Amino acid sequence: MSPAFRWRTRHGEAPPLNRQAMSRAQARLDDLTKPRGSLGRLEPLIVHLAGISGHVVPRIEKPLTVIFAADHGVVEKGVSLYGPDVTEEMAVNVAMGSAVSSVLARGAGSDLWMVDVGIRRPVRHPGVRVRKVGLGTCNIAQGPAMTAEELNHALEVGWQTVCEAVDQGHDLIILGELGIGNTTAASAMAACLLGVPAADVVGPGTGIGAETLVRKTAVIDSALRVNQPDSHDARDVLRKLGGFEIAAMSGAVLAAAMQGVPVLLDGMTTGVAALAAVRMEPSTARYLIAGHCSPEPAHKLILGALDLTPLLDLSMRLGEGSGALLALPLITQALKIVAETATFTDARVTNPHHARVAEEPVQQSGGAGPVALGFTPMEKEAVYKVIWARRDIRIFLPDPVPDATLARILDAGHRGPSVGFMQPWNFVIIRDQETRRRLQALVERERVIAGQHYPDAQRDYYLRLKVEGLMDAPITLCVTNDPTRGGPHVLGRNTIPETDVMSTACAIENMWLAARAEGVAMGWVSMYRKEDVRDVLGIPEHVEPVALLTVGYTPHFPEIPVLQRVGWRQRVDLASLVYEERWGNPTHRMEE
Template sequence: MEKLNQTLEKIQGLNQQAMEEARNRIDHLIKPQKSLGKLEDIAVQLSGITGKLHPKLDSKAIIVMAADNGVCEEGISAAPQAVTKLMTGYIANGVSGVCALAAQARAQVITVDIGVAGDLEDSKILHKKIRHGTGNIAKGPAMSREEAIKAIEVGIEIAEQEIKNGRNLLGTGEMGIGNTTPSTAILAVMSGTDPEEITGVGANLPKQQLDNKIAVIHRAIEINKPDKNDGIDVLAKIGGLDIAGMAGVMLAGAANRVPVVVDGYISTAAAIIAVAIEPKVRDYLICSHASEEKGAAKASAFMSFEPMLNLDMRLGEGTGAALAFNIIEAAAFMSEKMITFQEAGIGVV
């Protein structure tokens, strides 16, 4: 709990002066005002986060949290739970979807075993296991409050180490069969939405099994009675270890004034938890894409996120964050590399 408290104490609001300077410069670049749309807003936000007119975003990493979910016992996923362990190894060895897209974005992928059900001995994986998967939330809590805090602190510690190593742009990713179920449970509780409205098929669950998934989420909420006014309570009772780790990354980014790119649906659930713990974190997050998962639009709206990409994606792993890195870096280049009308010698327009 000490690490979490220390991190929360460091989180401050955006640097308003830096944002004003950035907006003023962008408004006077050699182009019509607002003509580069959201790129301009991203550049201003980056200045607010970093306190710099021209922040550098030349060292990028996606931190992928891997964990299993005990609720898979309820038949809520098409893929067997063993796939989590297999895919975690593939991600660590650079051959999964996020690895391909991160390579194009010149970003490192950091693979973390925070709760895979089984032992992983690959030296390319960071071994930070809290427990071998969560409990079955349809029967009881996912984890204890102490375990939830430890998992958040794992995310904080890894993000802090990456920042110390020079990372100036972070992305969140995850791997965990069944993790759309705790994500939907979190969204349902925090937004006050009926699970039936937001429960999707996840990793290709047959539609005839969707009613069971909805019933499982209802049961998890009824049995555990999470307190929506306590983000850690919600996380511990109906969340996931991967969600906890990603929330920790977001908290650490905010505490260290480093932007964090939110991937898709599961990452947005983590953002909901992080912002519930400390509302100022919201300003340090950049939403990458509009996931195709059914509850994703509701989750983004609940967080007041405006996804920058809509590519019908729903893979997770951090793939959307990897693609967004290119656009975010472009926003920084726009602000720094373009000249103003005054610098061009044609007066201020």
């Protein structure tokens, strides 16, 4: 299927904004510990992003800057200070991380893609994504910039680039462009789409003087006169006056909007590309954010036509996404405010306008939630996979566990939740074979004693089970609990003192899950007397040895727990364990 055909078959309206999320986001903003409306233009920005994401507390976690680059035939008319070779040289500079946009992207935490849509020379850097439509456009002062087929191809490049980005989890597209002569093409498009004289939209671009400015205006007038573009047909305007990178940006805007992803615009050239996209599909406008306003005369007119208020006005005229990248930290900081600032209720501060804050009842709406999940579907699936695949393992291989892997497992345990943040755990790493033999003897003694509690047949069955791997696994961890950690009064532990042990159990579960994700097996040994383990390991009297964990590689992780496989016990049906409101009152909410 040709790119042109794919483009013609793809039409539709961008998803509507989630009005309920917007209403609830505004209510939350009004309830934060600040005067109402005191964040100025940041507040409608936050509400807008809530509407785009469907989350009351929206987040931007993986922004991407896409710079589309191409050359322009109109440069031969002397409308720029720079020659056409500069486009390729600057594309390399961006890809090398040395351009202004590269520095800003790193500082703002944005990935950056440089896309060659039509640079005349081969780009001398492997990091540039080569998606050439052609070797630059034709001279618009003498005829159309491109053919209809080239236009469709350029739109498709933008579309496919954004689709790839969204597939990789990018949740904000920052548009930038690069191309000597592109302000001439963009100004010509602006004059046509806005229905204003060329003199009202032509600016200095990269810094041309008065004589060149007059020539640039005359070239645009000539392009409008020669091409006679239809101002009501954005595709016709793009084809006759635009550039490959401008058309690609229009395709990028359309693709992002159709997938519900916001687009942060840079300067005048990205603005006119967005205007063309909105003229092709008006619903696209819902997903646009203006990063800044450049001094190019056309830019204010374009932003007005798009009904956008820029976040910044720094008189910048660099391009390359630079103005938008400077606005990105402003957006991320605004979203941190709505996520992390306490409400009047949270802070126990009297709310002076409580009576005016009304939140709509929560309703289920298309899978959206109050906050962004922070995980891609694949990452979320991985979390559940490791939970379901965790097993208590008794069979180990002798191969050593790398120190770095063990450190990550221990760190996972140390990041476990604890009441009052008391962190009552310690971890004793035991590799010495003689120490493990002494521990194994203690466990074996208690295992035999425990067997006496079962009837004869079941006792024989029990004694045949392998319930520990202390001598097989290369590492044993003793996890301890110190009930004195945090002092005599620990926050949240006044009425339930055993929450310290519960906290240590959380640390153990964290390690167990981390070990499974690392492909490392773990078994919990619990048959011992605490005083015996204290004696072997020199543990203080007040510290409890909660668990001996055997750690190592295993030849096999069983699909179901071993005790279930051998018929000792079966997993209890979850529905029989869940009650609604009161003990014994079954719930029906968990039924499929």
